[in-house]
Amino acid sequence: MTRQQRLREGSQKRREQQKEDLSQLILKAAGEIFLRRGYEGFSLRQVAEEIGYSPGTIYLYFANKDDLLRALAHQGFDDFSRMLETVSASSADPLDRMIALWRGYVVFGLQNPAFYRLIFMERPDFFVNDQAENAPKWEEAFAIWSSVMNDAVRAGKIRADDPVKTSDAIWSALHGIVALANRMPDFTAERALGAADAAIEMIIKGLRP
Amino acid sequence: MTRQQRLREGSQKRREQQKEDLSQLILKAAGEIFLRRGYEGFSLRQVAEEIGYSPGTIYLYFANKDDLLRALAHQGFDDFSRMLETVSASSADPLDRMIALWRGYVVFGLQNPAFYRLIFMERPDFFVNDQAENAPKWEEAFAIWSSVMNDAVRAGKIRADDPVKTSDAIWSALHGIVALANRMPDFTAERALGAADAAIEMIIKGLRP
DNA sequence: GCGCTAAAATGAACACCGTTCAGTGAATTA
DNA sequence: TAATTCACTGAACGGTGTTCATTTTAGCGC
Numbered sequence: 001m002t003r004q005q006r007l008r009e010g011s012q013k014r015r016e017q018q019k020e021d022l023s024q025l026i027l028k029a030a031g032e033i034f035l036r037r038g039y040e041g042f043s044l045r046q047v048a049e050e051i052g053y054s055p056g057t058i059y060l061y062f063a064n065k066d067d068l069l070r071a072l073a074h075q076g077f078d079d080f081s082r083m084l085e086t087v088s089a090s091s092a093d094p095l096d097r098m099i100a101l102w103r104g105y106v107v108f109g110l111q112n113p114a115f116y117r118l119i120f121m122e123r124p125d126f127f128v129n130d131q132a133e134n135a136p137k138w139e140e141a142f143a144i145w146s147s148v149m150n151d152a153v154r155a156g157k158i159r160a161d162d163p164v165k166t167s168d169a170i171w172s173a174l175h176g177i178v179a180l181a182n183r184m185p186d187f188t189a190e191r192a193l194g195a196a197d198a199a200i201e202m203i204i205k206g207l208r209p
Numbered sequence: 210m211t212r213q214q215r216l217r218e219g220s221q222k223r224r225e226q227q228k229e230d231l232s233q234l235i236l237k238a239a240g241e242i243f244l245r246r247g248y249e250g251f252s253l254r255q256v257a258e259e260i261g262y263s264p265g266t267i268y269l270y271f272a273n274k275d276d277l278l279r280a281l282a283h284q285g286f287d288d289f290s291r292m293l294e295t296v297s298a299s300s301a302d303p304l305d306r307m308i309a310l311w312r313g314y315v316v317f318g319l320q321n322p323a324f325y326r327l328i329f330m331e332r333p334d335f336f337v338n339d340q341a342e343n344a345p346k347w348e349e350a351f352a353i354w355s356s357v358m359n360d361a362v363r364a365g366k367i368r369a370d371d372p373v374k375t376s377d378a379i380w381s382a383l384h385g386i387v388a389l390a391n392r393m394p395d396f397t398a399e400r401a402l403g404a405a406d407a408a409i410e411m412i413i414k415g416l417r418p
Numbered sequence: 419g420c421g422c423t424a425a426a427a428t429g430a431a432c433a434c435c436g437t438t439c440a441g442t443g444a445a446t447t448a
Numbered sequence: 449t450a451a452t453t454c455a456c457t458g459a460a461c462g463g464t465g466t467t468c469a470t471t472t473t474a475g476c477g478c
Contacts, residue, residue: 022455043435054457056438065436121330124393168396168404169382169411176385177378184333187377195377202378206415231426263428265467274465324467 010041023061029077030068030081035114039122066126068119073126076115077136083108084144094155098148099200100173106196109178115209117182120175145171158207166207173199232270240284244323250329251409253277275335278327282335285324286345292317293353303364307357308409309350311383315405318387319398326391329384354380367416375416382408 029050034042044065048055062068087104091097109116119127127138128169152158160166177199181192222355238259243251243287253274257264271277278283296313300306318325328336336347369375405410 035396039224044437045435055436056458057456059437060455121388121392128394161402162403162407164410165403165407168400169386169408172385172389172408173378173382173405174385175389176381176383179330179388180377180381180384183330185337194371195381198371198374199378199381202375202412202415205417206411206413208414253466256463264465265429266427268466269426 009079022057025077026058026061026068027071031072034072034118038114039117040048042069057092069123070126070130073115073118073123074134074136076112076119076139077127077138079112080108080119081136081141081144088144088148094148095157095204098152098157099185099204101145101148102170102200102203103196105174106177106192109174110181113182116178121179122181156209158204159209160207170203174205176200219415234345235267235270235277236280236284240281243281247323248326251278278332279335279339281326281347282332283343284326285321285328286336286350288321288324288345289317289328290345290350290353293350297353299355303357303360304366304413307361307366308413309411310354310357311379311412312405314383315386315401318383319390319401322391325387330388330391365418367413368418369416382412 020088026047030042030047033046033050037046039041044058045055047068048058058068062071083104084101087100088097090100109120130138146163149158149160149163149167149170153160153163175197177192177195180187181189229368235256240258242259246252246255253267254264256277259265267277269282292313293310296309299309318329331337335401336344339347356370358367358369358372358376358379362369362372383405386401387405389396390398
């Protein structure tokens with residue numbers, strides 16, 4: 001390899017590094033503004049303002065607003081997935097683990113309202129219709145969810161005549177709690193946690209074998 | 210009363226009538242566009258375009274976009290309330306009535322996605338913080354809801370240790386189903402109805418005395 | 419019928435938004 | 449040093465909600 005080739009390679013690498021840096025800077029600023037202003041208040045022009053670039057520059061790193069929003073959603077979903085994994089490893093008892101998972105879902109939703117809204121309320125299409133390899137796998141998270149439920153069924157802790165419908169019903173109950181807390185002014189986190197306890201108790205008793 | 214006075218009164222009435230007419234025309238056009246374009250696509254300029262007036266005219270009849278949107282939400286909530294009343298009178302048996310009410314909630318949500326989204330997902334603040342007399346009463350709808358539940362409790366059909374938490378949990382479950390069906394591309398109405406059946410069965414069994 | 423007056427409606431403007439693209443200027447290459 | 453590539457800009461386009469001076473319209477007394 002000649003000296004010139006090495007020089008060119010180094011230069012190219014440096015450029016790519018800078019490009020990657022700015023991409024990350026945009027993403028970081030976007031995350032801050034998204035948390036600060038919420039889903040509706042989030043705008044590309046503010047992100048550009050924040051990092052001191054013109055609005056057009058963002059389009060050199062992200063295809064459009066949705067693309068940037070999708071990147072944020074993926075980050076948020078990674079956190080969500082990690083939480084699921086952590087919680088599902090918290091206990092050896094199948095029933096305890098399942099309850100911990102459900103409670104973890106609600107707590108995550110209450111503690112990360114902006115991201116929960118983005119992922120599960122405003123733009124679930126980012127995940128459902130996303131074939132990209134780098135996309136966090138909706139299915140993987142759901143795999144944890146259903147494996148925990150399967151374990152409880154196998155251990156004879158709960159009955160699930162129709163696993164899909166039952167799983168949907170449980171998910172809906174938890175999602176409903178978080179969604180109401182997210183949008184209704186008087187559905188406080190405290191009230192949501194109370195509803196979650198009642199729901200979990202109801203579900204467990206309702207699915208008793 | 211002189212002839213002139215009568216003339217003036219008639220004229221004034223005619224004017225008020227015209228004002229009322231245009232107000233209703235705006236509301237009607239707004240409803241159509243809201244249904245056609247959904248919550249996000251709805252714009253005042255389109256409403257003005259539809260009825261052949263300039264955008265500013267709408268502000269002579271509604272304070273702003275929220276005010277018009279609130280009027281739509283109130284209409285939608287009236288439909289919702291009527292449905293609750295109708296359904297709650299459908300059966301004499303407390304348990305049947307309660308189940309019919311729950312199922313009616315889900316069906317209404319699935320059949321009126323735009324309005325359900327407006328009322329329960331995007332702008333519940335229209336109701337929670339609305340002190341106006343003409344506002345549909347959130348509390349009245351909830352009164353039907355909880356009276357039906359109370360009847361079932363008194364009839365010994367279900368147990369409700371903590372009525373508020375239990376009621377919140379049930380509402381959350383139903384809302385979760387409708388909310389998921391509303392926003393998730395692959396959560397079809399059919400799937401939602403399946404989840405609703407599973408949820409209702411789970412709840413009934415979970416609350417068995 | 420004719421001015422006068424008050425109400426109604428307009429349309430241009432403002433400040434935003436996402437998005438595009440010809441043009442600029444700096445860094446790299448030859 | 450000259451040429452070229454590249455990141456970046458900033459103005460523009462069409463859209464949004466909202467305001468307000470201005471114009472048009474309609475009813476009134478005469």
